[in-house]
Amino acid sequence: MNQDEGRNEAAADRALHELLTGKRLMAFDLDGTLIDSVPDLAAALVRALDDEGLAVPRQEDVSHWVGNGTRKLVERGLAWALNTPVEAVDETLSARVYAAFMGYYGDAPHRLTRLYRGVAETLYALKDAGFMLVLVTNKPERFIAPLLEHFALNEAFSLCLGGDSLARKKPDPLPLTHAAAHFGVPAGACVMVGDSRHDMAAGKAAGFATAALTYGYNHGEPISESAPDALLDSLSELLSTSARPSSTR
Structure with missing residues (x-):
C-alpha cells in the first residue's frame, strides 16, 4: 500500500467533525489558534515602549490588540500609552517603536510562546x-518559519501565507481565495479555522466553511458573535464527531 492509499484509508476510518464532510483544504490561523504568542509579543512591545519612556501595558491588554498584524499591534499599544486615538499617533514615533518592536520580537519569537494542547497531533x-x-496568518512572513520549526510543525503545512505575503491580509478574503486557487480546490471544499472575528469574516467572504476556537484572542469579544459554522473548545475536536455546532446558527 502506498502513502496516498494509506491516507485515504485513514480518512475513511477516522471520526471527524461533521463540518469536514466533503472538505479537502483547511486553512489555519496561527496566533491564538495554534500558539499562545501573547507573552512574547507583549515582552517585545513593553521593551519598545519603555525605550521611549512610555507607559507599558499588561499582557491582558496586548491580547486585545492582536489580530491585525504587528504594525497595528504597535499602533494600538502606542495609542494606549499616549491615551490618544490610533490615527493621532505621530508617524515618526510609530515607525521608530515598530522597528524596535520587530527587532526585539525577532530576537526571541518563541521564548515564552507555547503550543496549545493537541495542536501538533491534530x-x-x-x-x-x-x-x-494551509497556514494563513497576519503575522509577518519572516516569523513563520522559525515558529513552525521550533514547534515541529514545519511539515504539517503545504503553504504558509503571512500578513505581508500578498497585497491584502485578513479580514480580506484574498489569502484564502489565493490558497484555494493555488491548489485548485473550490471554496465549498475549504474550511477556515481561527480564533478571531477577522478569521471568520475572511472565511465567510471567501466562501469557506468556518470553525472558531473559543480560546485565543478576539479583542475581548465572544467568538460566537461572529456566527461560525462550528465552535471548538479545542483543536482536537476536529477529530471528533461530538464537537458542537455554533449555537448562533
Missing part, C-alpha cells in the same frame, strides 16, 4: 487523513 492527523493544510 494537524498531523488531519494531514495523514488526506487534507491539504
Whole structure:
C-alpha cells in the first residue's frame, strides 16, 4: 500500500467533525489558534515602549490588540500609552517603536510562546487523513518559519501565507481565495479555522466553511458573535464527531 492509499484509508476510518464532510483544504490561523504568542509579543512591545519612556501595558491588554498584524499591534499599544486615538499617533514615533518592536520580537519569537494542547497531533492527523493544510496568518512572513520549526510543525503545512505575503491580509478574503486557487480546490471544499472575528469574516467572504476556537484572542469579544459554522473548545475536536455546532446558527 502506498502513502496516498494509506491516507485515504485513514480518512475513511477516522471520526471527524461533521463540518469536514466533503472538505479537502483547511486553512489555519496561527496566533491564538495554534500558539499562545501573547507573552512574547507583549515582552517585545513593553521593551519598545519603555525605550521611549512610555507607559507599558499588561499582557491582558496586548491580547486585545492582536489580530491585525504587528504594525497595528504597535499602533494600538502606542495609542494606549499616549491615551490618544490610533490615527493621532505621530508617524515618526510609530515607525521608530515598530522597528524596535520587530527587532526585539525577532530576537526571541518563541521564548515564552507555547503550543496549545493537541495542536501538533491534530494537524498531523488531519494531514495523514488526506487534507491539504494551509497556514494563513497576519503575522509577518519572516516569523513563520522559525515558529513552525521550533514547534515541529514545519511539515504539517503545504503553504504558509503571512500578513505581508500578498497585497491584502485578513479580514480580506484574498489569502484564502489565493490558497484555494493555488491548489485548485473550490471554496465549498475549504474550511477556515481561527480564533478571531477577522478569521471568520475572511472565511465567510471567501466562501469557506468556518470553525472558531473559543480560546485565543478576539479583542475581548465572544467568538460566537461572529456566527461560525462550528465552535471548538479545542483543536482536537476536529477529530471528533461530538464537537458542537455554533449555537448562533
